[in-house]
Amino acid sequence: MNILETYAQLAGEEVVTQLQQLAKPLQGKEIVHVNSTAVGGGVAEILTKLVPLMRELNLNVSWDVIKGDDGFFQCTKSMHNALQGDEVPISQSLLKHYEEVNASNAEQLRSKLEGADFVFIHDPQPAPLLKYCPQRKGKWIWRCHIDASHPYRPVWKFLRPFLTDYDASIFSLAAFARSLPHPEYIIPPSIDPLSEKNIDLAPAEIEEVCDRFSLDRKRPLIVQVSRFDRFKDPVGVICAYRLTTKYVPSLQLVLVGGTATDDPEGKIVIEEVKMAAQDDPDIKILLLPPDAHKTINALQRAADIILQKSTKEGFGLTVTEGMWKGKPVIGGNTGGIRLQVIDYHTGFLVNTPEGAALRMRYLLPQPDKIEEMGKKAKAFVRDNFLMTRQLREYLTLMVALLHGDTNRIELESTL
């Protein structure tokens, strides 16, 4: 059974038929995705699944990863933080290096990118490529995966000129959109229920993972899965855990993260987290390789509640993943988390470690409530946040760009 057939079973035949119909006007067009890392992080994860799915619709799609060195990723990590609002000045020499790395990558990719019908550039890392492809013939789309609603102005001022010539941009929420002279589409990300991170697991697999990390299945467990990044507030999670243990002394906390090639700051944050944990045996800080998908899946399934206490969040794929496993999510009241965590229904939105502790203290003694919220959470993801919905919107966007900025596009019948 191919991916589309499997999706038809999960999301409905009509969902797949829609994709096939929308893909018809795009047959023969060359589509290229470009980002800065092949593994680790939400963007790589989405592309790993989206690209094969597009190929099954007979679309001519490829995915290229730009190459960078430590200096480049140091710059783009600062840029990432600055776009999310941190006051992170970046030196002129680093910014120059950022442009040079893009120019060098453009040398490698130019003929392909200039010839493509659609080029999707993901996040700020490869954004200047467009400047180095003056003979481009297709439509270029900048896909911003982060919350850039209140960026540190000097960094945005530097980046904006690279973005203005794009034909369109995509943001996860309307509130994230910046003022740019082209249509700014709103497309929330999604998860792939068929990936190792989301497929159903046998109880024995979950047991094995819990045994491996010395987790007691008889005791309550909360889990946060995310990069070790200050915006994910891992120290705040530890604080919330400590406040909750006064009421639920048997509580266990797992903080799961990994490292990505474009995230040099992670190591510093991990040290901060270890210091905050103070060798508490019930706090597990797990650094997993980028391909530990089944392990993460098992940990999310073993959890009673999923946490995502971010203070800034573009979308929060781990929120969707947790909900897909039928777990309530206690999430930071920020960004795309608000779109997924419907307060009092699929989980709770909180603003402080105290808020997270309050909700854990409320939920943990009520397994029925946890189950009820978890069921709602899973149904909400099925209806709104599966990969098929995101792909449908990407296809719609490409069809729309072929027809100009008109509000209604009636495709001619291919009968």
Place this chain on the structure above:
Amino acid sequence: MLATPPQETVDPFAIKDCALIAIATGKKAINLKEFRDTLETINLDSIYHHFWGSLLEPRFEETEYNNDFASWARRGLHDDKLAERLAMLDPSFYPNLEALRQELLEVIEERLDENEYLTWMLATESFEFIRSQIVVFDTGMRIDHPAKLGELIPSLSTNSIFYHFIDARRRLPEQKNDFSYWLVSFNGLYEELLNQLEGIDPYFSSLTELRQQITVIFQKCCPGVNV
């Protein structure tokens, strides 16, 4: 045996589907006066989106209000009176979106006159004006008898239901839906079915629920439907 309509005069029903994509307009409002001012000039597509397009966006169970403007009045401005008044605006009662815009402005100005402090009171969350593009495509399916349409409806995509039952109100005269528009061609043969379909209030249902309501009406009022 299906009742025989005067088919020589009726074209088959073409099943279409659609995909809607949202676009940020870059315009936002943080108080009621700003909201009123922006509403005066905003593209009509944006008014359409906030009344209808949100049906295709992530939403949860029953919504409290049936359009985004009313929801913002409640959640952002915390003005329950305005929220209730905006929620009672039924776009089906207005001949076009411009008339609907004028009525929206009327309601807002009336509220601003009632309470001066609303002019400067900041909302706790801003209202983001969004517009949308709709891509319509032909599924290739053609239906020549209402009973066959009734059998097909449960398997139509929710977007197809949106196109034929919601979007049609913008395309057709008298704010009709495509199903009713087609059924009228059968010269009074499906009067009860027509009445029931037009009696559906689509504001509070998800598209899945709407599809279910339409299915039930076809089963009840259209002879020969076998789902």
